[in-house]
Amino acid sequence: MFKKEVYTERRNNLKAKMSGGIAFFPGHSESPMNAPANTFHFRQNSSFLYYFGLDFPDIAGVVDLDSGESIVFGDDVTMDDIIWMGPQPSMKERCAEVGVTDSRTYSELFNYIKKAVDAGRKIHFLPQYRADNKILMEALTGIRAAEINRYQSVELIKAVVAQRSIKDEYEIEELKKAAATGYNMHVTAMKMAMPGVWEQKIAGTIEGIAVAGGGMLSFPVILSQNGQTLHNHDHSQTLKEDRLMLTDAGAETGMHYASDFTRTVPVGGKFSDRQRDIYNIVLAANNKATSMAKPGIPYFDVHVEAAKVLASGLKDLGIMKGNPEEAARTGAYALFQPHGLGHMMGLDVHDMEDIGENYVGYDDEIKRSEIFGLAGLRLGRKLQPGFVLTNEPGCYFIPELIDKWESEKKFADFINYDKVKEYIDFGGIRLEDDLLITDNGAELIGDRIPISVEDVEKTMNES
Structure with missing residues (x-):
């Protein structure tokens, strides 16, 4: 990944381009090839990579466009994971590498989004093209998975395009x-x-x-x-x-x-x-x-x-x-x-x-x-x-x-x-x-x- 200042600057620039609310970036999960434990080669979502840089499954990122706070939701590996994958850095350590100091468990994402919705805050998200993330969005927002892209944020789309179009x-x-x-x-x-x-x-x-x-x-x-x-x-x-x-x-x-x-x-x-x-x-x-x-x-x-x-x-x-x-x-x-x-x-x-x-x-x-x-x-x-x-x-x-x-x-x-x-x-x-x-x-x-x-x-x- 790039140095952490690159990702911090990208998130700060996104905040400057947006009117307020929360920008939500779900990462990707593993995709089974023919059984749950036999997966296709993992490929992270590109916009998540651009702003958060973390290249592993089952994580999500949030940029609070009002406070400027960035949060990553994901879980530390278990002993079963270590047996199959070897030792892994903690979520806190991984997040520090991309300039994020607030790391929370994945389950906390649901309460976080619910509180934002209850408070009437705007949840900005990009169009979703993977079925599992559409289902996740339904669980988080109550909007049917088949309808989720009707609620995509054009403001966020335009802000992301403006940033990602110019290569540093x-x-x-x-x-x-x-x-x-x-x-x-x-x-x-x-x-x-x-x-x-x-x-x-x-x-x-x-x-x-x-x-x-x-x-x-x-x-x-x-x-x-x-x-x-x-x-x-x-x-x-x-x-x-x-x-x-x-x-x-x-x-x-x-x-x-x-x-x-x-x-x-x-x-x-x-x-x-x-x-x-x-x-x-x-x-x-x-x-x-x-x-x-x-x-x-x-x-x-x-x-x-x-x-x-x-x-x-x-x-x-x-x-x-x-x-x-x-x-x-x-x-x-x-x-x-x-x-x-x-x-x-x-x-x-x-x-x-x-x-x-x-x-x-x-x-x-x-x-x-x-x-x-x-x-x-x-x-x-x-x-x-x-x-x-x-x-x-x-x-x-x-x-x-x-x-x-x-x-x-x-x-x-x-x-x-x-x-x-x-x-x-x-x-x-x-x-x-x-x-x-x-x-x-x-x-x-x-x-x-x-x-x-x-x-x-x-x-x-x-x-």
Whole structure:
């Protein structure tokens, strides 16, 4: 964890942003895999980690927004726990490490919340996404678990988003560690992408690199020669010559900060002319986005410019036609890139998505588009120094979507469907980097994973 002053300052800043009442942060409990004693790898709630830093189950935190007092509720381990887990610090000792002097047993949480409710105090809480915490909230507040998120605190959501969006120097160092592990994962995947190799062997190998890096995956590995399926977790196929392998993967550090990179490589280590043409269009869109990203620029505008690069490049190949800028603004390009350019990243790979994507990626000034493709953009608001985000343009040939649009004669003024059909077996390409917004622009987090055609081929063909 970070030094205790970091967590104390975060809680004090939260208090300064709020009007009063109590901010309640339930931590996570263990989640059984197939029996109570056989659990999935524990992952603490990210907002709890941000304010309290304690990475173990069955605890909860409170910030009294009127007095400024912070309290952690949790129990010391029993002798049975020690037998299985070994000796553990006391709750008082653990809380002192994060600047909390008031440690109480977990059962006291119920009386504490009841007294606050009886006194008419506002209980602020974030949206809950785990069933056990919804049930806990019902027990604490009397609000039915199924209805609990109707009572989420928008004031707290906005305050948390404002804080967690800006990464401090300690967080940036953790993100660089995650990027270093991600680099190793992707270079390894590149070198393994040879004909006859089972996709699962590569996916399992790079998952091991994430775990060996001290943390875990930041999300389940996406790796497939069927890259036209955006989140393809099926690793059952054997790689074939003349196909492309798309790998979207990242690691968490031991403190749960994430990386998220995507590379697409030619199976066997040599791009065909057709693959190279599409690849370089996507790379140009990626580089354009990085060059544009800076404080004060809406990421929506960066997305549109990257889409214009995509449409222009596809026009040069005869796949699209018409005005590239209009194709970008109307969503005609989205046949080839139906997702957004990127998202916020930090303690979560899609940072704070659990508390409301529209609060994280949009604001009162910039609202989410309803146009297909543009609507898929998770981050549209103006960039600020300290933002960490992904830059991930792509180009995909999705047979089912192509057939649907052609049957509807959709955007026929922009799309040469006869030419598109020549690429029906192409698959997909995505190229993703992680960016830190600085005072003057954007910089890559960590070393850039090989991305030019020349560097990818060179890396793949090294012994």
